[in-house]
Amino acid sequence: MAQVITVLGGSGFVGRHVVQRLAKTGAQVRLGVRNIELAKRLKPLGDVGQIVPMTVDIARGTGLAAAMAGADVVINLVGILAPGGSNKSFQAVQAEGAQRAAEAAKAAGVPRFIQMSALGADADSESEYAQTKAAGEAAVLALYPDAAIFRPSIIFGPDDGFFNKFAAMARTAPALPLIGGGATRFQPIFVGDVADAIVKAVTDPSVRGIYEIGGPKAYSFKELMQFTLTASHLSALLLPVPFPVAAFIGLFVGMLPGAPITLDQVKLLKVDNLPSGKFPGLKELGIAGATVEAIMPAYLARFQPGGRFGSLHGA
Ligand SMILES: NC(=O)c1ccc[n+]([C@@H]2O[C@H](COP(=O)([O-])OP(=O)(O)OC[C@H]3O[C@@H](n4cnc5c(N)ncnc54)[C@H](OP(=O)(O)O)[C@@H]3O)[C@@H](O)[C@H]2O)c1
Structure with missing residues (x-):
């Protein structure tokens, strides 16, 4: 079955x-x-009736019991x-x-739980994002000691919220901010590789514990911004913004919905976002990992002056 x-x-x-991938x-x-x-738009990814959207709010605990009943994996x-x-x-x-989700899964007798965390998850972090990712991991592991936990670096892909956001910014703003000078290092991972890792954990119970997953190469934030500009054929000044100034901006701007930067994100940027080497990663999952260079230019081309095919028309 x-x-x-x-x-x-x-x-x-x-x-x-x-x-x-799961539908396949x-x-x-x-x-x-x-x-x-929004979830209904994904139904065509599967056969009729194969993908079933259900209303769940894990922050309120609503809809969890129905979503868990009879499930093999969460x-x-x-x-x-x-x-x-x-x-x-x-x-x-x-x-x-995360705790509510794991408790509901346990109560329904679901045998397997997979949790998405993030690189930098740390109970002692300055950032509340990182602290609560660590708390979510601990809550899941307390109920599911064999859970698979994934900690990715920044995830990129055609519909990402990172490179697309900065390319969109460069189209209208004269400068891109280099918070803390842009020295923070990242190991961006392709969304297809993250999805492959998760699907491997669904099918292979030996995938258990924490995996720190980053792509094949590390880059500074400044290098990623330079690469964004090159790939989108845009020019903008790269403006260093010292951490205290960025924190001040994040404190006020961060209260607005959809804010470009929050104080918590500034805190996160103070620490490199790289695998620590203490946990297995993509290699141990048997995934080679795509580079930013191989994937990103194709989807950022739409930002170039004149649009995706602008260069063909001499724009
Ligand atoms: N993207 C990255 O670069 C990155 C890097 C490291 C780690 N991660 C982690 O990877 C995971 C997936 O990230 P993503 O980029 O795919 O995020 P995303 O695009 O923002 O998607 C979040 C999903 O969660 C649902 N959601 C939000 N609040 C919910 C709630 N209270 N109850 C139930 N569903 C809720 C959203 O749908 P509704 O709004 O309809 O509920 C949406 O389906 C997250 O845990 C994220 O922290 C992402």
């Missing part, structure tokens, strides 16, 4: 790629999200970059939400 897999946060950037395995996929209308992809708007606090979503 087909596996039943509940993907909490399945309509998001990572979720869309995970769901596409023939699994019955439930999407547990708050906005069921994948929790829910995470937020900033509280506010329709998002509740980091604590409610990433710490207590």
